[in-house]
Amino acid sequence: MIERAKLGEPFLCCFDISNRRWFMNRVSDQIVSKKRVADHGEVFTNPREVNAMLDLVKQETERIESRFLEPACGKGAFLAEVLRRKLTVVKNRYAKSPLEYERYAILAISSIYGIDILEDNVADCQNEMLSIFKSEYKAALKQECSEECLNSARFILQKNIVWGDALTLKRVDHPDQPIVFSEWSAVNGKMMKRRDYSFSQMVNCSTEGLPLFNVNDKGEDVWAPRPVKEFPLTHYLKLAEAEREVNDAA
Protein backbone atom coordinates (compact mmCIF):
# COMPACT_ATOMS: atom_id res chain seq x y z
CA MET A 1 0.00 0.00 0.00
CA ILE A 2 1.31 3.48 -0.74
CA GLU A 3 0.23 6.95 0.29
CA ARG A 4 -0.47 9.68 -2.27
CA ALA A 5 0.72 12.73 -0.42
CA LYS A 6 -1.01 15.28 -2.67
CA LEU A 7 -4.44 13.73 -2.65
CA GLY A 8 -4.16 12.58 0.94
CA GLU A 9 -6.01 9.38 0.12
CA PRO A 10 -4.40 5.96 0.52
CA PHE A 11 -4.08 3.88 -2.64
CA LEU A 12 -3.40 0.18 -3.15
CA CYS A 13 -0.77 -0.70 -5.69
CA CYS A 14 -2.12 -3.66 -7.73
CA PHE A 15 -0.81 -5.84 -10.56
CA ASP A 16 -3.00 -6.32 -13.65
CA ILE A 17 -2.34 -9.96 -14.55
CA SER A 18 -3.62 -9.79 -18.14
CA ASN A 19 -1.80 -6.60 -19.17
CA ARG A 20 1.18 -7.25 -16.87
CA ARG A 21 1.07 -3.70 -15.56
CA TRP A 22 0.92 -2.13 -12.12
CA PHE A 23 -1.95 0.22 -11.38
CA MET A 24 -3.38 2.19 -8.45
CA ASN A 25 -6.69 1.65 -6.74
CA ARG A 26 -8.34 3.61 -3.93
CA VAL A 27 -8.12 1.72 -0.62
CA SER A 28 -11.67 2.81 0.24
CA ASP A 29 -12.97 0.83 -2.77
CA GLN A 30 -11.43 -2.38 -1.51
CA ILE A 31 -11.32 -2.15 2.29
CA VAL A 32 -14.16 -1.30 4.68
CA SER A 33 -12.13 -1.29 7.92
CA LYS A 34 -8.86 -2.56 9.36
CA LYS A 35 -10.87 -4.65 11.81
CA ARG A 36 -12.72 -6.46 9.03
CA VAL A 37 -9.43 -7.12 7.25
CA ALA A 38 -7.95 -8.53 10.47
CA ASP A 39 -11.04 -10.54 11.47
CA HIS A 40 -12.19 -11.83 8.10
CA GLY A 41 -9.48 -11.09 5.55
CA GLU A 42 -11.93 -8.77 3.82
CA VAL A 43 -10.27 -7.03 0.86
CA PHE A 44 -12.51 -6.68 -2.18
CA THR A 45 -11.13 -7.48 -5.60
CA ASN A 46 -10.66 -4.65 -8.07
CA PRO A 47 -12.86 -4.84 -11.23
CA ARG A 48 -9.79 -5.02 -13.44
CA GLU A 49 -8.52 -8.11 -11.61
CA VAL A 50 -12.01 -9.61 -11.56
CA ASN A 51 -12.28 -9.29 -15.35
CA ALA A 52 -8.78 -10.60 -15.96
CA MET A 53 -9.47 -13.65 -13.79
CA LEU A 54 -12.88 -14.32 -15.33
CA ASP A 55 -11.33 -14.05 -18.79
CA LEU A 56 -9.32 -17.17 -17.89
CA VAL A 57 -12.67 -19.05 -18.00
CA LYS A 58 -14.36 -16.73 -20.50
CA GLN A 59 -16.31 -19.46 -22.28
CA GLU A 60 -17.95 -20.58 -19.05
CA THR A 61 -18.82 -17.01 -18.02
CA GLU A 62 -20.72 -16.70 -21.29
CA ARG A 63 -22.59 -20.00 -21.03
CA ILE A 64 -26.02 -19.10 -19.65
CA GLU A 65 -26.50 -22.18 -17.46
CA SER A 66 -22.92 -22.80 -16.29
CA ARG A 67 -22.84 -22.85 -12.48
CA PHE A 68 -20.51 -20.61 -10.46
CA LEU A 69 -19.98 -20.74 -6.69
CA GLU A 70 -17.87 -18.16 -4.80
CA PRO A 71 -17.36 -19.49 -1.24
CA ALA A 72 -16.14 -16.11 0.09
CA CYS A 73 -18.13 -13.84 -2.20
CA GLY A 74 -17.93 -10.56 -0.28
CA LYS A 75 -20.21 -8.03 -1.93
CA GLY A 76 -20.16 -10.11 -5.11
CA ALA A 77 -17.38 -8.60 -7.23
CA PHE A 78 -17.01 -11.84 -9.21
CA LEU A 79 -20.63 -12.98 -9.11
CA ALA A 80 -21.96 -9.64 -10.34
CA GLU A 81 -19.59 -9.67 -13.30
CA VAL A 82 -20.51 -13.27 -14.15
CA LEU A 83 -24.17 -12.22 -14.12
CA ARG A 84 -23.46 -9.20 -16.38
CA ARG A 85 -21.64 -11.43 -18.89
CA LYS A 86 -24.38 -14.06 -18.92
CA LEU A 87 -27.12 -11.43 -19.32
CA THR A 88 -25.24 -9.90 -22.25
CA VAL A 89 -25.45 -13.28 -23.97
CA VAL A 90 -29.16 -13.56 -23.09
CA LYS A 91 -29.74 -10.07 -24.54
CA ASN A 92 -27.83 -10.81 -27.77
CA ARG A 93 -29.75 -14.04 -28.33
CA TYR A 94 -33.24 -13.36 -27.01
CA ALA A 95 -33.95 -9.61 -26.79
CA LYS A 96 -36.45 -9.92 -29.63
CA SER A 97 -38.63 -12.25 -27.58
CA PRO A 98 -39.46 -10.91 -24.11
CA LEU A 99 -40.69 -14.29 -22.90
CA GLU A 100 -37.50 -16.07 -23.99
CA TYR A 101 -35.35 -13.27 -22.58
CA GLU A 102 -37.06 -13.54 -19.22
CA ARG A 103 -36.78 -17.33 -18.98
CA TYR A 104 -33.10 -17.33 -19.87
CA ALA A 105 -32.36 -14.36 -17.61
CA ILE A 106 -33.90 -16.30 -14.70
CA LEU A 107 -31.84 -19.35 -15.69
CA ALA A 108 -28.70 -17.19 -15.73
CA ILE A 109 -29.26 -15.76 -12.25
CA SER A 110 -30.23 -19.16 -10.87
CA SER A 111 -26.83 -20.61 -11.81
CA ILE A 112 -24.80 -18.21 -9.63
CA TYR A 113 -24.06 -19.04 -5.97
CA GLY A 114 -22.19 -17.41 -3.13
CA ILE A 115 -21.39 -17.72 0.57
CA ASP A 116 -20.13 -15.05 2.92
CA ILE A 117 -19.69 -15.03 6.67
CA LEU A 118 -20.72 -11.37 7.04
CA GLU A 119 -24.44 -10.60 6.90
CA ASP A 120 -24.08 -7.14 5.33
CA ASN A 121 -21.95 -8.56 2.51
CA VAL A 122 -24.62 -11.15 1.74
CA ALA A 123 -27.33 -8.46 1.63
CA ASP A 124 -25.17 -6.15 -0.52
CA CYS A 125 -24.35 -8.99 -2.90
CA GLN A 126 -28.03 -9.96 -3.28
CA ASN A 127 -29.03 -6.31 -3.82
CA GLU A 128 -26.31 -5.70 -6.39
CA MET A 129 -27.25 -8.81 -8.35
CA LEU A 130 -30.93 -7.87 -8.30
CA SER A 131 -30.15 -4.36 -9.44
CA ILE A 132 -28.07 -5.71 -12.36
CA PHE A 133 -30.90 -8.09 -13.26
CA LYS A 134 -33.38 -5.21 -13.25
CA SER A 135 -31.28 -2.73 -15.24
CA GLU A 136 -30.14 -5.31 -17.81
CA TYR A 137 -33.76 -6.38 -18.30
CA LYS A 138 -34.77 -2.78 -19.01
CA ALA A 139 -31.84 -2.21 -21.33
CA ALA A 140 -32.58 -5.39 -23.30
CA LEU A 141 -36.37 -5.24 -23.56
CA LYS A 142 -36.91 -1.45 -23.26
CA GLN A 143 -39.48 -2.08 -20.55
CA GLU A 144 -39.47 -2.45 -16.77
CA CYS A 145 -39.16 -5.94 -15.34
CA SER A 146 -42.53 -7.12 -13.96
CA GLU A 147 -42.89 -7.44 -10.18
CA GLU A 148 -43.57 -11.15 -10.65
CA CYS A 149 -40.29 -11.71 -12.47
CA LEU A 150 -38.35 -9.55 -10.01
CA ASN A 151 -39.84 -11.54 -7.11
CA SER A 152 -38.67 -14.74 -8.73
CA ALA A 153 -35.14 -13.37 -9.19
CA ARG A 154 -35.16 -12.08 -5.59
CA PHE A 155 -36.30 -15.47 -4.26
CA ILE A 156 -33.54 -17.28 -6.17
CA LEU A 157 -30.93 -14.85 -4.83
CA GLN A 158 -32.14 -15.41 -1.26
CA LYS A 159 -31.55 -19.14 -1.75
CA ASN A 160 -28.31 -18.91 -3.73
CA ILE A 161 -26.38 -16.22 -1.84
CA VAL A 162 -26.02 -17.70 1.62
CA TRP A 163 -25.00 -16.21 4.95
CA GLY A 164 -22.72 -19.04 5.97
CA ASP A 165 -19.29 -20.23 7.00
CA ALA A 166 -17.51 -21.88 4.08
CA LEU A 167 -15.14 -23.66 6.50
CA THR A 168 -17.69 -25.30 8.81
CA LEU A 169 -20.19 -25.57 5.91
CA LYS A 170 -22.92 -24.36 8.32
CA ARG A 171 -25.23 -21.37 8.24
CA VAL A 172 -24.34 -18.40 10.44
CA ASP A 173 -27.95 -17.59 11.39
CA HIS A 174 -28.59 -21.25 12.38
CA PRO A 175 -25.14 -22.65 13.26
CA ASP A 176 -26.58 -26.14 13.78
CA GLN A 177 -27.92 -26.23 10.21
CA PRO A 178 -25.86 -27.13 7.13
CA ILE A 179 -25.57 -24.81 4.16
CA VAL A 180 -28.02 -26.02 1.53
CA PHE A 181 -27.93 -25.02 -2.13
CA SER A 182 -30.73 -25.35 -4.64
CA GLU A 183 -30.09 -26.75 -8.08
CA TRP A 184 -32.43 -25.06 -10.57
CA SER A 185 -32.88 -26.79 -13.91
CA ALA A 186 -35.01 -25.56 -16.81
CA VAL A 187 -37.50 -28.15 -18.05
CA ASN A 188 -39.79 -27.77 -21.09
CA GLY A 189 -39.31 -24.02 -21.45
CA LYS A 190 -41.24 -22.31 -18.68
CA MET A 191 -40.89 -24.91 -15.94
CA MET A 192 -38.08 -25.33 -13.41
CA LYS A 193 -37.05 -28.28 -11.29
CA ARG A 194 -35.55 -27.45 -7.90
CA ARG A 195 -33.50 -29.94 -5.94
CA ASP A 196 -31.80 -28.98 -2.67
CA TYR A 197 -28.39 -30.40 -1.73
CA SER A 198 -26.37 -30.04 1.42
CA PHE A 199 -23.09 -28.26 0.66
CA SER A 200 -21.11 -30.74 2.77
CA GLN A 201 -22.20 -33.57 0.47
CA MET A 202 -21.41 -31.51 -2.60
CA VAL A 203 -17.84 -31.00 -1.48
CA ASN A 204 -17.69 -34.72 -0.82
CA CYS A 205 -17.06 -34.54 2.90
CA SER A 206 -20.40 -35.70 4.18
CA THR A 207 -20.66 -36.03 7.93
CA GLU A 208 -24.01 -37.79 7.68
CA GLY A 209 -22.49 -41.05 6.46
CA LEU A 210 -24.72 -41.15 3.38
CA PRO A 211 -23.39 -43.05 0.39
CA LEU A 212 -22.30 -40.59 -2.28
CA PHE A 213 -21.93 -43.07 -5.09
CA ASN A 214 -24.51 -44.22 -7.60
CA VAL A 215 -24.00 -46.70 -10.41
CA ASN A 216 -23.99 -45.36 -13.98
CA ASP A 217 -25.16 -47.07 -17.21
CA LYS A 218 -21.84 -48.89 -17.49
CA GLY A 219 -22.08 -50.30 -13.97
CA GLU A 220 -19.38 -47.93 -12.71
CA ASP A 221 -19.55 -46.07 -9.40
CA VAL A 222 -20.09 -42.36 -9.99
CA TRP A 223 -20.10 -39.66 -7.36
CA ALA A 224 -23.60 -38.27 -6.98
CA PRO A 225 -24.85 -36.32 -3.99
CA ARG A 226 -28.44 -37.05 -3.04
CA PRO A 227 -30.92 -34.18 -2.78
CA VAL A 228 -32.10 -33.40 0.74
CA LYS A 229 -35.33 -32.03 -0.71
CA GLU A 230 -37.10 -32.04 -4.08
CA PHE A 231 -39.79 -29.73 -5.35
CA PRO A 232 -42.41 -30.38 -8.02
CA LEU A 233 -41.92 -28.91 -11.47
CA THR A 234 -42.83 -25.25 -11.14
CA HIS A 235 -43.36 -22.28 -13.45
CA TYR A 236 -40.28 -20.02 -13.30
CA LEU A 237 -42.43 -17.17 -11.94
CA LYS A 238 -43.97 -19.28 -9.15
CA LEU A 239 -40.87 -20.59 -7.36
CA ALA A 240 -41.62 -18.93 -4.01
CA GLU A 241 -45.20 -20.24 -4.00
CA ALA A 242 -43.93 -23.77 -4.68
CA GLU A 243 -41.72 -23.60 -1.60
CA ARG A 244 -44.62 -22.38 0.57
CA GLU A 245 -46.84 -25.21 -0.69
CA VAL A 246 -44.20 -27.88 0.01
CA ASN A 247 -43.54 -26.47 3.50
CA ASP A 248 -47.27 -26.23 4.29
CA ALA A 249 -47.78 -29.84 3.19
CA ALA A 250 -44.87 -31.11 5.36
Ligand SMILES: C[S@@+](CC[C@H](N)C(=O)[O-])C[C@H]1O[C@@H](n2cnc3c(N)ncnc32)[C@H](O)[C@@H]1O
Ligand atom coordinates in the same frame (compact mmCIF):
# COMPACT_ATOMS: atom_id res chain seq x y z
C1 LIG B 1 -10.62 -11.26 0.38
S1 LIG B 1 -12.37 -10.98 0.61
C2 LIG B 1 -12.91 -11.38 -1.02
C3 LIG B 1 -14.31 -10.95 -1.32
C4 LIG B 1 -14.73 -11.17 -2.78
N1 LIG B 1 -14.50 -12.52 -3.20
C5 LIG B 1 -13.98 -10.24 -3.69
O1 LIG B 1 -13.13 -10.73 -4.42
O2 LIG B 1 -14.25 -9.03 -3.66
C6 LIG B 1 -12.79 -12.42 1.58
C7 LIG B 1 -14.26 -12.56 1.95
O3 LIG B 1 -14.42 -13.80 2.62
C8 LIG B 1 -15.34 -13.65 3.67
N2 LIG B 1 -15.05 -14.73 4.62
C9 LIG B 1 -14.04 -14.82 5.53
N3 LIG B 1 -14.10 -15.99 6.18
C10 LIG B 1 -15.15 -16.68 5.65
C11 LIG B 1 -15.71 -17.97 5.89
N4 LIG B 1 -15.20 -18.80 6.82
N5 LIG B 1 -16.79 -18.34 5.17
C12 LIG B 1 -17.33 -17.51 4.24
N6 LIG B 1 -16.84 -16.29 3.97
C13 LIG B 1 -15.76 -15.87 4.64
C14 LIG B 1 -15.12 -12.25 4.18
O4 LIG B 1 -16.25 -11.74 4.84
C15 LIG B 1 -14.80 -11.50 2.88
O5 LIG B 1 -15.95 -10.94 2.33
